[in-house]
Amino acid sequence: MTDLDKIRNFSIVAHIDHGKSTLADRLIQETNTVAVRDMKEQLLDSMDIERERGITIKANTVRIDYTADDGQDYVLNLIDTPGHVDFAYEVSRSMRAVEGSLLVVDSTQGVEAQTLANVYHALDADHEIVPVLNKIDLPASDCERVAEQIEDVIGIDASEAIQVSAKTGVGIRETLESIVKHLPAPKGDPDAPLKAMLVDSWYDSYLGVIVLVRVIDGRLKKGERVKFLSNGTVHHVDRIGVFRPAMAEIDSLGPGEIGFLTASIKQVRDTRVGDTITHQKSEVEALPGFKPAQPVVFCGLFPVDAAQFEDMRDSIDKLALNDASFSFEMETSAALGFGFRCGFLGLLHLEVIRDRIEREYDIDLITTAPSVIYDIHMKDGTVEQLHNPADMPDLTLVDHIEEPRIKATILVPDEYLGDVLKLCQDRRGLQLDLTYAGSRAMVVYDLPLNEVVFDFYDRLKSVTKGYASFDYQMIGYREDNLVKMSVLVNDEPVDALSMMVHRERAETRGRAMVEKLKELIPRHMFKIPIQAAIGGKVIARETLSAMRKDVTAKCYGGDATRKKKLLEKQKAGKKKMRQFGKVEIPQQAFINALKMDS
Amino acid sequence: MTQTLGGFGLYLHWPFCQAKCPYCDFNSHVSANIDQARWQAAYLSELDRAAAETKNRVLETVFFGGGTPSLMDPSLVNAIIERIRQNWPMVNDPEISLEANPTSVEAGRFAGYRDAGVNRISMGIQALNDTDLRRLGRMHSVKDARAAFDTARNLFDRVSFDLIYARQNQTLQDWKAELTEALNMAIDHLSLYQLTIEDGTAFGARHAAGGLKGLPDDDTSADMYLLTQEITADAGLGSYEVSNHAREDAQSRHNLIYWRGGDYIGIGPGAHGRLTLNSQKFATETELSPLGWLLNVEKKGSGETLRDAVPSSEQALEYLMMSLRLSEGTDLIRYKNLGGKLAQNAAQDLVQLGLIEIDETRLRATSQGRPVLNGLLRNLIAE
Numbered sequence: 001m002t003d004l005d006k007i008r009n010f011s012i013v014a015h016i017d018h019g020k021s022t023l024a025d026r027l028i029q030e031t032n033t034v035a036v037r038d039m040k041e042q043l044l045d046s047m048d049i050e051r052e053r054g055i056t057i058k059a060n061t062v063r064i065d066y067t068a069d070d071g072q073d074y075v076l077n078l079i080d081t082p083g084h085v086d087f088a089y090e091v092s093r094s095m096r097a098v099e100g101s102l103l104v105v106d107s108t109q110g111v112e113a114q115t116l117a118n119v120y121h122a123l124d125a126d127h128e129i130v131p132v133l134n135k136i137d138l139p140a141s142d143c144e145r146v147a148e149q150i151e152d153v154i155g156i157d158a159s160e161a162i163q164v165s166a167k168t169g170v171g172i173r174e175t176l177e178s179i180v181k182h183l184p185a186p187k188g189d190p191d192a193p194l195k196a197m198l199v200d201s202w203y204d205s206y207l208g209v210i211v212l213v214r215v216i217d218g219r220l221k222k223g224e225r226v227k228f229l230s231n232g233t234v235h236h237v238d239r240i241g242v243f244r245p246a247m248a249e250i251d252s253l254g255p256g257e258i259g260f261l262t263a264s265i266k267q268v269r270d271t272r273v274g275d276t277i278t279h280q281k282s283e284v285e286a287l288p289g290f291k292p293a294q295p296v297v298f299c300g301l302f303p304v305d306a307a308q309f310e311d312m313r314d315s316i317d318k319l320a321l322n323d324a325s326f327s328f329e330m331e332t333s334a335a336l337g338f339g340f341r342c343g344f345l346g347l348l349h350l351e352v353i354r355d356r357i358e359r360e361y362d363i364d365l366i367t368t369a370p371s372v373i374y375d376i377h378m379k380d381g382t383v384e385q386l387h388n389p390a391d392m393p394d395l396t397l398v399d400h401i402e403e404p405r406i407k408a409t410i411l412v413p414d415e416y417l418g419d420v421l422k423l424c425q426d427r428r429g430l431q432l433d434l435t436y437a438g439s440r441a442m443v444v445y446d447l448p449l450n451e452v453v454f455d456f457y458d459r460l461k462s463v464t465k466g467y468a469s470f471d472y473q474m475i476g477y478r479e480d481n482l483v484k485m486s487v488l489v490n491d492e493p494v495d496a497l498s499m500m501v502h503r504e505r506a507e508t509r510g511r512a513m514v515e516k517l518k519e520l521i522p523r524h525m526f527k528i529p530i531q532a533a534i535g536g537k538v539i540a541r542e543t544l545s546a547m548r549k550d551v552t553a554k555c556y557g558g559d560a561t562r563k564k565k566l567l568e569k570q571k572a573g574k575k576k577m578r579q580f581g582k583v584e585i586p587q588q589a590f591i592n593a594l595k596m597d598s
Numbered sequence: 599m600t601q602t603l604g605g606f607g608l609y610l611h612w613p614f615c616q617a618k619c620p621y622c623d624f625n626s627h628v629s630a631n632i633d634q635a636r637w638q639a640a641y642l643s644e645l646d647r648a649a650a651e652t653k654n655r656v657l658e659t660v661f662f663g664g665g666t667p668s669l670m671d672p673s674l675v676n677a678i679i680e681r682i683r684q685n686w687p688m689v690n691d692p693e694i695s696l697e698a699n700p701t702s703v704e705a706g707r708f709a710g711y712r713d714a715g716v717n718r719i720s721m722g723i724q725a726l727n728d729t730d731l732r733r734l735g736r737m738h739s740v741k742d743a744r745a746a747f748d749t750a751r752n753l754f755d756r757v758s759f760d761l762i763y764a765r766q767n768q769t770l771q772d773w774k775a776e777l778t779e780a781l782n783m784a785i786d787h788l789s790l791y792q793l794t795i796e797d798g799t800a801f802g803a804r805h806a807a808g809g810l811k812g813l814p815d816d817d818t819s820a821d822m823y824l825l826t827q828e829i830t831a832d833a834g835l836g837s838y839e840v841s842n843h844a845r846e847d848a849q850s851r852h853n854l855i856y857w858r859g860g861d862y863i864g865i866g867p868g869a870h871g872r873l874t875l876n877s878q879k880f881a882t883e884t885e886l887s888p889l890g891w892l893l894n895v896e897k898k899g900s901g902e903t904l905r906d907a908v909p910s911s912e913q914a915l916e917y918l919m920m921s922l923r924l925s926e927g928t929d930l931i932r933y934k935n936l937g938g939k940l941a942q943n944a945a946q947d948l949v950q951l952g953l954i955e956i957d958e959t960r961l962r963a964t965s966q967g968r969p970v971l972n973g974l975l976r977n978l979i980a981e
Contacts, residue, residue, distance in 0.1 A: 525973050526951055548820035551971040553791040553841050555923060557609055557856040558624075558870045561881060564916050570976055582947065 001254035009098035015112035100183030113469035188255025194218030209265035235263035295343025300368035302339030315361035427451035510540035604860025607659035611866030620800035625868035649685035659852035668698035672710025700746035758787035786848035914938030927962030
């Protein structure tokens with residue numbers, strides 16, 4: 001057990017690419033927490049996808065032993081949090097387990113939307129904040145301007161901001177000293193009954209569920225029986241330990257300490273993040289707890305090869321063991337067969353899960369149009385939640401439809417402001433605010449979530465050449481004039497392509513959709529009408545002409561083998577297509593048909 | 599004596615050209631010094647090897663292909679034909695074809711080829727327009743071609759020539775005029791190929807790099823193809839295969855062996871063969887590089903590098919793919935005997951679309967269906 005005044009618990013807040021993971025790596029290296037030979041980049045990001053995309057998805061923890069300039073030995077616990085808006089929920093709960101934050105800002109770029117969003121989570125959790133200006137080795141670095149911006153935009157004192165180059169190692173020692181000096185030690189009573197917060201949990205195939213805990217009061221020891229207050233379940237603690245960042249077993253955790261326990265728990269779902277843990281016989285007041293994360297984006301995932309459905313069910317079950325924020329239920333589509341309707345925290349979350357199923361389980365997937373949950377207010381006064389446009393009830397029974405709205409905050413350099421405003425207007429946005437911080441504008445829009453879930457972020461990046469940053473929060477439901485648009489290919493409805501759209505946008509969306517499909521569907525032996533319709537009324541139509549020319553000009557004895565192989569390859573390629581009536585649609589078409597060029 | 603469905607022929611590959619044409623993906627090489635005596639010894643050795651396992655089978659056709667076989671010395675051609683006649687019994691009227699370039703030098707050898715036993719010449723004229731001939735990398739002019747063609751028609755009863763169309767900036771009208779001119783020249787056979795950009799050729803590289811502008815799009819190519827069918831049919835030279843046109847009874851009998859799924863021996867660098875031996879069909883291939891092939895023949899006594907038994911399912915696929923190129927179509931009984939199946943629903947749809955015709959024994963691609971033959975095949979092959 002460590003004395004409370006020798007503990008510092010902190011997290012790092014940063015916009016994506018501002019160097020958070022590199023800084024964490026350097027702190028670990030400087031304190032010799034990891035042997036030099038075991039050092040690798042993005043040490044805390046253990047998933048392939050995290051390393052590949054340079055992002056952090058799950059919160060990770062490391063305990064650092066540090067001998068400060070005052071000669072005292074300190075224990076520093078770092079919780080590394082995700083930076084992306086999809087995982088904001090992970091951020092906010094991790095923040096509750098620590099007392100302070102390092103605010104890392106790229107000194108060549110300045111404050112970005114995610115910096116803001118995450119720093120607000122830190123301020124909400126009453127953190128002390130130490131600003132760190134990173135990347136000072138780059139010629140474009142401008143610490144003075146960025147420090148000023150931090151004071152202007154965030155309103156915290158940046159006069160003592162530490163200048164760091166996580167890349168070269170400059171300022172790392174100063175950062176460690178500042179953590180000891182400026183961040184508060186945790187409070188807690190070692191003699192009070194045990195009260196610990198369940199910060200996170202994940203599944204390990206050898207140890208079962210690993211529970212990350214922050215002890216508030218009392219002591220947690222190996223071999224004890226503990227109780228989870230939310231469901232009253234009792235578990236026998238097999239192991240106690242800390243992360244360095246590899247798991248290292250210790251005998252007990254005291255107040256202010258962060259570590260893990262294992263207790264032969266089978267499923268992540270049995271552990272509620274934010275739950276309070278105490279001894280079996282103790283009575284303590286529960287911590288405030290957290291609301292579980294609510295999925296906001298839904299889509300259907302179907303195996304390309306119907307025979308892989310069982311494998312897919314298996315992979316989804318396994319992924320769900322470790323990700324309680326991802327929901328799924330079986331779905332049947334007339335066109336796509338058996339699959340799952342899945343709910344995600346956002347689009348990145350969707351992509352990550354889809355990539356993991358495809359990559360780790362080797363299953364090719366068809367992803368249907370992402371959708372949000374609509375509240376369908378029926379004439380009889382009941383409200384139905386619509387997760388899938390294909391399930392839209394009979395219109396004559398519907399009174400009105402409400403859709404989720406978000407408050408989007410976008411920071412963008414002046415010169416791109418016009419394009420950003422146009423994009424937001426095009427997506428049915430209502431401007432709430434427009435302010436300036438230096439040469440950057442901050443625009444706040446009220447936008448329908450369904451206009452954002454698909455490609456808003458991509459479009460934003462492209463119209464601003466990557467200079468805009470974006471964050472959002474849900475603000476509730478509002479009525480609008482929404483209709484279900486169906487798509488018919490060769491006169492057959494393709495349910496996987498149907499979507500909810502605003503009535504006034506329906507024609508534009510329908511036109512864009514049928515034009516896109518005309519490019520995406522290969523020519524067949526016959527001509528194929530492609531239509532978008534609302535109810536029985538066709539609002540857009542294109543005709544894909546029949547294939548006219550596909551023949552090998554020369555085919556003699558010496559060509560037979562090669563051409564036969566080519567034919568066999570093409571035949572195999574057909575398996576990557578889905579059959580709708582007589583038409584074959586390539587799997588990529590389902591997602592690409594929705595991408596809009598403006 | 600073994601009787602093979604589809605016939606029995608011999609293909610002999612001469613791998614050399616004076617220059618490599620930018621559209622050509624055939625096994626051809628440019629070499630300054632060719633030791634014809636050394637090649638003769640190798641060819642004769644290979645003919646003996648092939649005869650050892652197929653003797654007593656009646657040979658119907660011989661085809662000298664390339665490369666540019668009209669670069670072969672007439673004495674070499676003579677020695678080869680002589681050895682073939684020694685090694686196999688031949689039908690009374692064998693078809694012995696040789697591919698030739700229409701230059702004056704080569705035309706000078708035509709008489710020698712005739713004396714050696716060649717009875718059919720197939721000339722690579724390719725275009726009747728000097729600008730396009732240069733673009734296609736050809737060494738001859740239209741004038742050369744006409745002169746060489748006249749020499750050939752005086753020496754041989756059967757002369758065919760090739761043209762390439764759907765060329766850069768070629769319009770439907772341009773092609774119509776050129777084809778009409780060609781039909782005035784034609785004797786009994788024409789091969790009319792749409793220009794195909796193949797990977798691994800100079801055109802392929804240029805096309806991939808964004809060059810080779812002005813090629814007709816698929817719709818124009820399709821129109822050109824249909825126009826070609828009409829004009830040639832009116833002139834009595836209707837198509838009997840996707841790209842081949844002939845008067846009645848003047849089809850290339852050798853090439854029909856390929857399309858009818860017959861047996862053929864492949865001699866020379868990179869030559870493919872199909873042989874039925876003890877009721878099992880084999881696919882054979884030889885060493886591709888000319889020198890490598892020569893050395894293999896000289897040192898190991900065989901140029902063959904591959905001999906695979908072809909499973910009946912693959913034979914079926916190959917037979918369908920090749921035979922559907924012919925206007926006579928596919929013998930469905932033979933296809934089914936090989937275990938071949940048709941996707942029935944797709945077949946019915948294609949019949950309704952007027953792209954194929956099926957009766958009890960035959961499946962044919964219609965004139966509308968043949969330009970989309972690859973599409974037909976993809977649809978017809980049952981899973």
